[in-house]
Amino acid sequence: MISEDKIIQDLKTASRGFIGDDAAILPHVNPGNRYVISKDVFIEDVHFRTSYFTSADLAHKALHVNLSDIAAMGAEPLYILCGISIPSNEQDYAIRFLDSLTAICQNIGVTLIGGDTTASLDRLFVSITALGQAPEANIKYRNASKVGDLICVIGNLGFAHLGFLGLEQSLTTSTKYINSFLRPQAKIKEGIWLGNQPVVSSMMDISDGLYIDLKRLASSSKKHAVIDMDWLQSHLTPEVSLHIALEGGEDYGLLVTVHQDSLEELSYRFTESFGYNLKIIGHITNGEGVSFTEDNKPAEIIVNHFAHFGERL
Amino acid sequence: MISEDKIIQDLKTASRGFIGDDAAILPHVNPGNRYVISKDVFIEDVHFRTSYFTSADLAHKALHVNLSDIAAMGAEPLYILCGISIPSNEQDYAIRFLDSLTAICQNIGVTLIGGDTTASLDRLFVSITALGQAPEANIKYRNASKVGDLICVIGNLGFAHLGFLGLEQSLTTSTKYINSFLRPQAKIKEGIWLGNQPVVSSMMDISDGLYIDLKRLASSSKKHAVIDMDWLQSHLTPEVSLHIALEGGEDYGLLVTVHQDSLEELSYRFTESFGYNLKIIGHITNGEGVSFTEDNKPAEIIVNHFAHFGERL
Structure with missing residues (x-):
């Protein structure tokens, strides 16, 4: 079995010092800003198939689905946490997934600040939590549409x-x-x-x-x-x-x-x-x-x- | 199939207005404080069995495992997000789980502020993200033990x-x-x-x-x-x-x-x-x-x- 410590060691390098304790410490928001947070779950054979999703496709999609929630609030995505549960026959796929995820994050200025890696019996599970920041006045909600809009x-x-x-x-x-x-x-x-x-x-x-x-x-x-x-x-x-x-x-x-x-x-x-x-x-x-x-x-x-x-x- | 909207409607009531948009908005931290955040994954037959975990046991454990990470930083747990993927034959168990989770959260002063509910093929999957707050000076790390301690x-x-x-x-x-x-x-x-x-x-x-x-x-x-x-x-x-x-x-x-x-x-x-x-x-x-x-x-x-x-x- 893949060693959790080995994966965490690799992720630490990409996490700019966030990973390594029981929890990650969030930087202060800029004055007048607020954090927004969302979470999504991705399950093999429900949300994706490894037969046609490459590990890089999955990393892209799992990330963008979450960043979309942050963007929909009018906020700038900044951090993610990634939980992943890995079946023994998909360890290589999962490691490539994590490599792609950290690479895509770096490209778009998002930092991986934490997560959890565990074994899974037969399907790959991914859950991403995303955090973003926006000026308080810019945050958009679903509940404020007006007649005539x-x-x-x-x-x-x-x-x-x-x-x-x-x-x-x-x-x-x-x-x-x-x-x-x-x-x-x-x-x-x-x-x-x-x-x-x-x-x-x-x-x-x-x-x-x-x-x-x-x-x-x-x-x-x-x-x-x-x-x-x-x-x-x-x-x-x-x-x-x-x-x-x-x-x-x-x-x-x-x-x-x-x-x-x-x-x-x-x-x-x-x-x-x-x-x-x-x-x-x-x-x-x-x-x-x-x-x-x-x-x-x-x-x-x-x-x-x-x-x-x-x-x- | 259980309706995601129905579950979200129930959770909204317990979430004091946090749930309902694409992302939840975090309240400001108290002056001098910082947010800490952690995430854990719970998978049926890897981390728990429904044969001997009641839905209330699972809610308790999934929650406390995460709150433990927050406590280990010296922080007070305040918010969680819960991702859950539900196989069709475990819908009742999952609904009782969510009821227990919101009840336990209320008891200990933690607010459920978001999450994701999806279908699963054959195993229940739970992922909780927990947030806490601590005065910056109180946050404890793993890396600061001293010779003689x-x-x-x-x-x-x-x-x-x-x-x-x-x-x-x-x-x-x-x-x-x-x-x-x-x-x-x-x-x-x-x-x-x-x-x-x-x-x-x-x-x-x-x-x-x-x-x-x-x-x-x-x-x-x-x-x-x-x-x-x-x-x-x-x-x-x-x-x-x-x-x-x-x-x-x-x-x-x-x-x-x-x-x-x-x-x-x-x-x-x-x-x-x-x-x-x-x-x-x-x-x-x-x-x-x-x-x-x-x-x-x-x-x-x-x-x-x-x-x-x-x-x-």
Whole structure:
């Protein structure tokens, strides 16, 4: 069996002195700033398969899924802790995973400050805790969308789900979809930028799918969200159906609501900063839940409940 | 399948408003204080069995194992995040686990501020991240033991391992040992108290066993630790052999080094505060590693390497 002390020794080198005690000590936040913290779990054959996730893909995805949560608050990711449980036949994979994880962290300025390594019987388990920092005034919540706000998506819709289907069913699928599933890019810079825009009333990331995540935002804000199917359709590539756009998860884009009078100017500055466009998909009204319009008329759309990747396999 | 939203709804009620966004926002630390953070992983059939761990036992243990890390830094535990992955046939167990976890947290003044719930294929997986706070000057490290310091243990040695053996081999074993394994008590108050004592030069918790953890403390301090077998023996109950005391893990006591001239007074005040005694087991010298003496002469003791519970099953 792999020695826990050996792994910890290797991680210590990459952790700039954080690892080595029972707990890591967090540096002080900058004045006026706050820490935000989130945690995700990744399980073999539920969230990933080692047959098509290389250890570097898994490191990228486990990290970015967490950093996406931090970015969705308007915060800058700074630290992670990584818990990993390793079956005896996957020790090499796990060591390469940890090597990739520390390398990717170094590249993006995130420091691994702690964790836990244990044995596992038959599946690899990874759990990452991520910490970020933001000026208190920049932190965005789900519960503050206002009636009349426009709903915008940052990033692609349905790409990761198409990649997932391609990999699971061995279909010929464009690498852009495959990569969206294997290596989603957390919208880190975009999240920090949007956190700094007072006209953004609420923000969250899209992890489980546009429909269910928008429903959460609406519920949290005690408002009703209307998706304009014509607008939504206009943002999709030919391979992405409306259903995949609504139900497909794991794209890790951002969902934001913006004061309607301010959107044009914000949208212009966003494109100027990031080289791609915000996608307007609907608006917020009084009420609850999510509904649809098409040709300016109410539309009935049956949305399947998305639960977890593991249940779709 | 259990609905993630339903679980999150229940947890929200217990989380005093922390849960509901992509990440939880940490309150500011008190002036002069620092946050400390640690993370542990618990896997079914590696760290626990549902056959003899009730859901409440598991909640207690998963929590206390983490709080022990916080206490070992001299800090007060304040917040946790809990990641849990639930196989379909253990949903009731998992819901009772989460109910117990929130109840125990409330009892000891710890707040659940976030986490992740997912499906699992066949084993329950729990990962807890714990955060605590301490005055900066009180934080204790492993690397600061000094030549001449006496080595002390706070808590029992070998109790949890005897309980583990009793449960695994269906032996008649005293409930005090069984409970030590199923429900170890993190030395929270003791850790905070010891953090406040400048004569305590280093501190860590004993999670993997006295020998291996003392070796880590010595290595971190770049010193040599000597265990006096007569002293150690004097602290053991008749059922606990020297080998079980040295190699048995999961007692979650504390290991501290104390300036020799200050120990008598510290020991007196400790007993007065907590109603039980510190156990002196050895001293720190120059060199490296851990060695033994018996009748004031060097003694050769073969210590088996302890790795993980999963490998001992």
